Amino acid sequence: MTQFDLTLITATLNSGDTLACCLDSVKKQNIRVEHILVDGGSQDDTLAIANRNKKQIHCILPGPDNGLYDAMNKGIASSTAEIVGILNSDDFYPDSNILADVLTVFKDPEIDACYGDLVYVDSDKTGKLHRTRYWRAGDYTGPEMFYNGWMVPHPTLFIRRSVYEQYGVFNLGLGSAADYELMLRFFVKHKLNLVYIPRVLVHMRVGGVSNATFLNRLRAHRFDQKAWTVNKLSPRPWTLWFKPLRKLNQWFCTRAS
Numbered sequence: 001m002t003q004f005d006l007t008l009i010t011a012t013l014n015s016g017d018t019l020a021c022c023l024d025s026v027k028k029q030n031i032r033v034e035h036i037l038v039d040g041g042s043q044d045d046t047l048a049i050a051n052r053n054k055k056q057i058h059c060i061l062p063g064p065d066n067g068l069y070d071a072m073n074k075g076i077a078s079s080t081a082e083i084v085g086i087l088n089s090d091d092f093y094p095d096s097n098i099l100a101d102v103l104t105v106f107k108d109p110e111i112d113a114c115y116g117d118l119v120y121v122d123s124d125k126t127g128k129l130h131r132t133r134y135w136r137a138g139d140y141t142g143p144e145m146f147y148n149g150w151m152v153p154h155p156t157l158f159i160r161r162s163v164y165e166q167y168g169v170f171n172l173g174l175g176s177a178a179d180y181e182l183m184l185r186f187f188v189k190h191k192l193n194l195v196y197i198p199r200v201l202v203h204m205r206v207g208g209v210s211n212a213t214f215l216n217r218l219r220a221h222r223f224d225q226k227a228w229t230v231n232k233l234s235p236r237p238w239t240l241w242f243k244p245l246r247k248l249n250q251w252f253c254t255r256a257s
Helices: 019-026 048-050 068-080 098-105 159-169 171-191 214-230 240-253
Strands: 006-012 032-037 057-061 083-086 115-123 128-133 158-160 194-205
Touching: 006 019, 006 098, 019 032, 019 048, 032 048, 032 068, 032 240, 048 057, 048 158, 057 083, 068 115, 068 171, 083 098, 083 159, 098 194, 128 240, 159 171, 171 194, 171 214
Parallel strands: 006 032, 006 083, 032 057, 115 194
Antiparallel strands: 083 158, 115 128, 115 158
């Protein structure tokens, strides 16, 4: 039986500027965390920071790898706790009770996964972080939500390891939509039980390759379409157009984080 309550996976690649903040937020959690770091071949001080925190990081898997989702798959394969979460190296938890709240949800053996809200943050000229967008995910009422362009804020998603073992991990052929495809596979195709935690679970620094340019957005759209196709699912005519449009509300949401 595992000695950990929950496994966290963090993929790194030249993450020296943000990793310490990420690790500090995990260290403050009030549960027993198995933290696995998967490095893609960093050339900065990422590994030095990781090695200084060896008591906290229980496994460092060296690169190279085939990108972010390959790193996540490696971490999942090495996990030992029943609950698995993914925390990117430039993300962090806003308080010390996040993972304890997650575990409370999983006391119900019928729950396969849970998620919460996400706040995007950016730093000003002084280095102070401030909120730029609020992704209020809202209650999950069933697979029909995905047909209307909804998706889970992936950094806030926690899944039972047994689900990965039964239904598979990230599909590396889906590019930036690998997380979206996994959600469609789990919650639309297989209709697994998903629960919303009505609070901010993760602070995420701004960025995102899939939305950086029009060309990248077009490529992401094609991968989104493929995510439905590989699962033999058919989106509504509006599904893939509503998906990026839903992000507009993130700039106008005024709920306090």
